[in-house]
Amino acid sequence: MPFVTIRITKEHVTSKQKAQLIEGVTALLQKVMNKNRATTFVIIEEVETDNWGIAGKQVSEIRNQEK
Amino acid sequence: MPFVTIRITKEHVTSKQKAQLIEGVTALLQKVMNKNRATTFVIIEEVETDNWGIAGKQVSEIRNQEK
Amino acid sequence: MPFVTIRITKEHVTSKQKAQLIEGVTALLQKVMNKNRATTFVIIEEVETDNWGIAGKQVSEIRNQEK
Amino acid sequence: MPFVTIRITKEHVTSKQKAQLIEGVTALLQKVMNKNRATTFVIIEEVETDNWGIAGKQVSEIRNQEK
Amino acid sequence: MPFVTIRITKEHVTSKQKAQLIEGVTALLQKVMNKNRATTFVIIEEVETDNWGIAGKQVSEIRNQEK
Amino acid sequence: MPFVTIRITKEHVTSKQKAQLIEGVTALLQKVMNKNRATTFVIIEEVETDNWGIAGKQVSEIRNQEK
Numbered sequence: 001m002p003f004v005t006i007r008i009t010k011e012h013v014t015s016k017q018k019a020q021l022i023e024g025v026t027a028l029l030q031k032v033m034n035k036n037r038a039t040t041f042v043i044i045e046e047v048e049t050d051n052w053g054i055a056g057k058q059v060s061e062i063r064n065q066e067k
Numbered sequence: 068m069p070f071v072t073i074r075i076t077k078e079h080v081t082s083k084q085k086a087q088l089i090e091g092v093t094a095l096l097q098k099v100m101n102k103n104r105a106t107t108f109v110i111i112e113e114v115e116t117d118n119w120g121i122a123g124k125q126v127s128e129i130r131n132q133e134k
Numbered sequence: 135m136p137f138v139t140i141r142i143t144k145e146h147v148t149s150k151q152k153a154q155l156i157e158g159v160t161a162l163l164q165k166v167m168n169k170n171r172a173t174t175f176v177i178i179e180e181v182e183t184d185n186w187g188i189a190g191k192q193v194s195e196i197r198n199q200e201k
Numbered sequence: 202m203p204f205v206t207i208r209i210t211k212e213h214v215t216s217k218q219k220a221q222l223i224e225g226v227t228a229l230l231q232k233v234m235n236k237n238r239a240t241t242f243v244i245i246e247e248v249e250t251d252n253w254g255i256a257g258k259q260v261s262e263i264r265n266q267e268k
Numbered sequence: 269m270p271f272v273t274i275r276i277t278k279e280h281v282t283s284k285q286k287a288q289l290i291e292g293v294t295a296l297l298q299k300v301m302n303k304n305r306a307t308t309f310v311i312i313e314e315v316e317t318d319n320w321g322i323a324g325k326q327v328s329e330i331r332n333q334e335k
Numbered sequence: 336m337p338f339v340t341i342r343i344t345k346e347h348v349t350s351k352q353k354a355q356l357i358e359g360v361t362a363l364l365q366k367v368m369n370k371n372r373a374t375t376f377v378i379i380e381e382v383e384t385d386n387w388g389i390a391g392k393q394v395s396e397i398r399n400q401e402k
Contacts (some may be wrong), residue, residue, distance in 0.1 A: 040120075042121075101154055190362065204342040
């Protein structure tokens with residue numbers, strides 16, 4: 001009964017990509033740990049770039065500088 | 068000073084239901100653990116069905132199949 | 135398929151109390167939200183009093199002052 | 202490589218305040234723990250006042266009573 | 269810069285299995301989302317079976333019944 | 336009523352450093368957001384280096400290579 005949380009920045013993540021992450025993590029836990037797929041939960045949390053900081057800066061600011 | 072996080076799918080949860088969850092969890096911690104109500108925090112996180120996976124599938128997909 | 139995390143200080147929590155918290159939260163989600171008991175997960179995280187701060191102080195320090 | 206999550210109520214938090222929280226926490230970890238700024242992550246989670254409970258009540262209800 | 273948390277029960281997880289989970293999740297995020305490996309964090313949280321509940325019961329109790 | 340979680344690797348963190356992190360984060364939230372110190376919670380989670388991955392590798396392995 002694993003519980004996985006994936007936090008990524010909210011930048012045009014498609015539903016198909018989310019489905020691939022969910023299936024991929026579930027398969028990985030089954031393969032490595034022999035965990036039951038039926039009770040494997042995966043949650044994807046999309047975080048606004050204004051709300052995520054790295055190296056002391058907002059990702060939104062970093063993205064602006066990259067332009 | 069307990070801190071409780073309740074993650075549920077975002078599917079028409081009413082404000083009254085949220086109030087009942089918050090009061091219910093707070094009362095439970097007081098009853099079982101003798102915790103102080105004043106410093107008991109409860110956070111409800113509603114997760115989009117596209118972002119929650121179980122058994123390798125998105126809940127949004129499971130809901131579609133149930134229709 | 136709710137997922138609940140209960141964080142409390144690590145101060146002589148008994149296995150019976152943990153069982154009561156788990157059953158209590160599961161019953162609450164069934165009653166208020168009609169959630170399926172079979173896929174309700176509850177995790178209890180016990181945090182050392184040295185690692186929990188409130189009002190800018192470690193709980194371990196607060197406990198010492200209470201003596 | 203610290204990872205910090207700051208949960209606050211969603212009540213008119215400005216982008217500048219978020220930037221100050223991110224820089225402040227990153228500087229604190231560098232100063233106290235000598236942690237590398239480049240791999241310090243900070244996430245700010247803004248929680249609706251309907252979804253945050255304290256002392257058994259929703260913050261939205263507490264805010265209404267304060268008016 | 270994804271941040272992934274994997275919660276599993278603390279039941280004889282080997283260091284090699286942990287390494288495989290970390291590499292597997294990192295590779296998955298690179299493949300599906302084109303995320304930078306260098307800033308992908310993965311944390312594994314092992315939870316005591318006494319502290320994990322499913323369907324209203326402690327996993328420790330469920331394991332005892334399975335014997 | 337902010338709630339802050341600080342995750343760092345478990346590598347000889349002293350009680351004094353924890354006290355400084357708790358006081359520092361509490362003061363920061365008061366200064367930037369005018370948050371009430373009395374209801375500011377800070378939790379420090381120390382994670383074993385075997386259980387923390389970055390760039391696809393366990394920190395324990397990275398530390399061994401640094402020697």
